[in-house]
Amino acid sequence: MSKFILSLDQGTTSSRAIIFNHDGEIVAIAQREFTQIYPHAGWVEHDPMEIWTTQLSVAAEVIVKAGLSARDINSIGITNQRETTVVWDKETGIPVYNAIVWQDRRTSAYCDEIKAKGLAKNIQEKTGLIIDSYFSATKAKWILDNVDGAREKAEAGKLAFGTIDSWLIWKLTAGKTHVTDVTNASRTMIYNIHTLEWDNELLDLFGIPKQMLPEVKSSSEVYGETAGNILAAKMPIAGIAGDQQSALFGQMCIEPGMVKNTYGTGCFMLMNIGKEPKMSSNNLLTTIAWKINGEVCYALEGSIFIGGAVVQWLRDEMGFISKSADVETLAKKVPDTQGVYVVPAFAGLGAPHWDQHARGTITGLTRGTNKSHIARAALESIAYQTMDVLKAMEADADVSIAELRVDGGATANNLLMQFQADLLKCKVIRPEVTEVTAIGAAYLAGLATGFWGSIDEIRSQWKINKTFSAPEGIDNTERIKGWNRAVRAARVCAED
Numbered sequence: 001m002s003k004f005i006l007s008l009d010q011g012t013t014s015s016r017a018i019i020f021n022h023d024g025e026i027v028a029i030a031q032r033e034f035t036q037i038y039p040h041a042g043w044v045e046h047d048p049m050e051i052w053t054t055q056l057s058v059a060a061e062v063i064v065k066a067g068l069s070a071r072d073i074n075s076i077g078i079t080n081q082r083e084t085t086v087v088w089d090k091e092t093g094i095p096v097y098n099a100i101v102w103q104d105r106r107t108s109a110y111c112d113e114i115k116a117k118g119l120a121k122n123i124q125e126k127t128g129l130i131i132d133s134y135f136s137a138t139k140a141k142w143i144l145d146n147v148d149g150a151r152e153k154a155e156a157g158k159l160a161f162g163t164i165d166s167w168l169i170w171k172l173t174a175g176k177t178h179v180t181d182v183t184n185a186s187r188t189m190i191y192n193i194h195t196l197e198w199d200n201e202l203l204d205l206f207g208i209p210k211q212m213l214p215e216v217k218s219s220s221e222v223y224g225e226t227a228g229n230i231l232a233a234k235m236p237i238a239g240i241a242g243d244q245q246s247a248l249f250g251q252m253c254i255e256p257g258m259v260k261n262t263y264g265t266g267c268f269m270l271m272n273i274g275k276e277p278k279m280s281s282n283n284l285l286t287t288i289a290w291k292i293n294g295e296v297c298y299a300l301e302g303s304i305f306i307g308g309a310v311v312q313w314l315r316d317e318m319g320f321i322s323k324s325a326d327v328e329t330l331a332k333k334v335p336d337t338q339g340v341y342v343v344p345a346f347a348g349l350g351a352p353h354w355d356q357h358a359r360g361t362i363t364g365l366t367r368g369t370n371k372s373h374i375a376r377a378a379l380e381s382i383a384y385q386t387m388d389v390l391k392a393m394e395a396d397a398d399v400s401i402a403e404l405r406v407d408g409g410a411t412a413n414n415l416l417m418q419f420q421a422d423l424l425k426c427k428v429i430r431p432e433v434t435e436v437t438a439i440g441a442a443y444l445a446g447l448a449t450g451f452w453g454s455i456d457e458i459r460s461q462w463k464i465n466k467t468f469s470a471p472e473g474i475d476n477t478e479r480i481k482g483w484n485r486a487v488r489a490a491r492v493c494a495e496d
């Protein structure tokens, strides 16, 4: 049997390819950033062809970097930015419009309309989701409504809809395979997470023709193989999961009650809730964590739209730092924020507030405020937002969370991780392999092909790098009061 798994991690800002060996160790990584397109305020698009070409090129590059040939690859696992929507022509394989990215807010007003019609409860019961422009359905509707001739073509069965996993698999198989997996389907707002079917009533509501939808598969099975001319040798594609579910699996949060938080562009906290899709009473999402060997596992999720992206904003828009890692040094120059709070509601607020109209706000400025205070407050905002989600999760699950497994680019920041532990008063645990998103998809693929025999065989590969804990007796009352006040300001400032 070939000795390596190739994981394709198609994220919001870059396409990555990572090769793992049988011990779950990284053999090589290749990564390429691609263009972020902002046609109007609040709109975010990607060029699907650029997503495809960057993903394909890093896949080819990583095999060479590892000193391997395509024949050494046992199988491919795919994990992807979720919700981002592509519609393409089935005959030509050409997208009819750019990919509308999960962060895109263009359909907010339409979402307000359907909320006003009182549809929130029905939609939550079926899909586990809260009505928001974040999810794919209203993005697909927008394309069908706004691209000339698209609706007619879609009704005639000539167009395909897909999240990024579907799009990549279509391209990798040269148009032979149009599939997605349950985790990605559960982010569209047209998929019923109880019956595990596309929901006809919701398809009617959004005007999305069923014939354009992919077939929904499990997260771990052989879906097809790469076309002969794509990567030197044919390879089975055997695992698919949305990136946050993939990270939950890669963190080995395989028992109910286990929780992870990924600190990337946004932050996404997921708790494994087992085999029953319990609905949230605290503004969290219920989502499918994975389906393996016919068994579905569900998760509660709190989605925070701006996490590490607030550091990118300090770097790119404010010019405070030249690279993200420098934020730690800048923030450490002051012992605290002197009462300054940053609420990075640049794309509204996600869980648990779900306020599409809130906007970024800085409160508590004084004549003595300097860059370091603002940098520290920006970093702390990542931890405060995480706290809000964790509290909602504790209330929903009726538990006290004692341990949070963390991953993603911003977890390299020890100041942030320590502040997070102080605030949550729980153990914040960073694993040795921080590429847990990619390894999750690798595990799903390797389990499908027999590369790994069982979950038990891989669970011991997860190892702790560092645990952060709060000092005894720490009192967060005042700082949390200040944060809540700042969140209120971010919501009020956009009221009119």
Ligand SMILES: Nc1ncnc2c1ncn2[C@@H]1O[C@H](COP(=O)(O)OP(=O)(O)O)[C@@H](O)[C@H]1O
Residues within 6 Å of the ligand: 011, 012, 013, 014, 263, 264, 265, 266, 307, 308, 309, 310, 311, 312, 324, 325, 326, 327, 328, 408, 409, 410, 411, 412, 413
């Ligand atoms: N040392 C650091 N401190 C804080 N944030 C960081 C640090 N290093 C990277 N980041 C942030 O982490 C994010 C990148 O993490 P990554 O997991 O690669 O994200 P994604 O998969 O969403 O593209 C960026 O937003 C970046 O600003």
Ligand SMILES: O=P(O)(O)OC[C@H](O)CO
Residues within 6 Å of the ligand: 010, 011, 012, 013, 080, 081, 082, 083, 102, 242, 243, 244, 264, 265, 266
């Ligand atoms: O690409 P990431 O890591 O920012 O993840 C994006 C999420 O999947 C959006 O739901």
